[in-house]
Amino acid sequence: MKILRRDNGIEDIHMEYHGEIFPRVNIHYSCNIMFPEMILNMIALNELIGLYKRKVNGKKYDFELETDTRTAWDARIAMVRMLQAQFQRAVGRVLSPTSFTRWKNLVHRKNIDIHRMKSPLIDNHNISWLEMDREQREKKLLTLTKRMVEYSRDPDQERYSRIISDAVEEYDCDETDLAFPGIEYPEEINW
Template sequence: MLSITHTENFTGALISGDFWDLDEINQAVYAVVGDENKYYDWEGPRKRLLGVMVEIKNASKANRHVRFVGNGLNKETMKQHEIVGSEKNIYYSVEVLWPELIFTVIALNDFVRLYSKKHAYATLDVHVSTIRKFQSVVGEALQSVVPKEHHDQFMNLLSENQTNVQEYAIQFVDILNLNHINSTKEQREKNLGMIALKLAVQDKDYHAFRTQVLKSANETKSDIHDLSITKEYPEEIEW
């Protein structure tokens, strides 16, 4: 079963599951986001979404963390059914920065909305159902540390499709990621609710930042999603 828990220092979330759990969310996201340039105004969010999926894909190939989890099988059961098997399943996991993962579940709303317009019975679509489950598991993980008022507001925005990442200045996610990394453990835990709302609501700080990005894009004749920030991520992150 897919699970999401906080890392020790609240720097990020640990996404865990067996191969099929991780492959399922990967397949669902690729199906929903579509091919490159299918939704051009969402190209930036699409790139970030697929970046997270690459990490999950690598985890499913045992390129991140591996652990063994009891599966309920024991020696007596094996003897009863005359079988030989392992008493543990292999689970894979990978860390994702919290601001990045929060933006991921927000952006998925847009792609589910776009995908649903072209698919009959979209609410029962297997890929949509998988993504909704993923969003709910992220929401559940946040619930353990985010104040109820902030958590309720964030989940209402998600469930009522009141978020929009069209032509989003994705560099803002990098800024939040870096600020989160450079905060103390206590600050990270305390600020998660505010980060979630800042990404979902797009407050004045975001709009001021986006204006600067658009100015740079116009000066260099670049697309908004092609610009990179000058700050670099640390080589090692204390998760």
């Protein structure tokens, strides 16, 4: 993770004019994250926004209603959407326009049930991602997203998920503590 300090151009005269005190620098955080994990985060954040809107608007909230006055201009939602927009822009640079439209439709699909996905499944996708070269990644991005979105209907993913659940029960540990042969991150990752 990198932490950058950037001068924001605020001078004493600006603070006097506004009658407020502002920091002289902005702090920017950056970290590297792999596409499979970020896709999962995008989907999870969509679900989180839906849950937040439901909490704010009450149980009668319709997830299709994006213009409700209680959440339409909510700053928390706007911050999350800004993060999602930046990632979506990065994906848009990699995919063709047609594939990008399909990708957006997949990521914003309702009822994905992402909370059931096991951590080792994401690790498996990340390791596979690292083993690909740039061209393979571009070709497989849409397929990977589809597999993640539809993982509960994929028999291989379901079988793998059962193996993880059985191992958690057998060893009485958290799924993040499990180590599977062949699923190890390399010592150094070339970002």
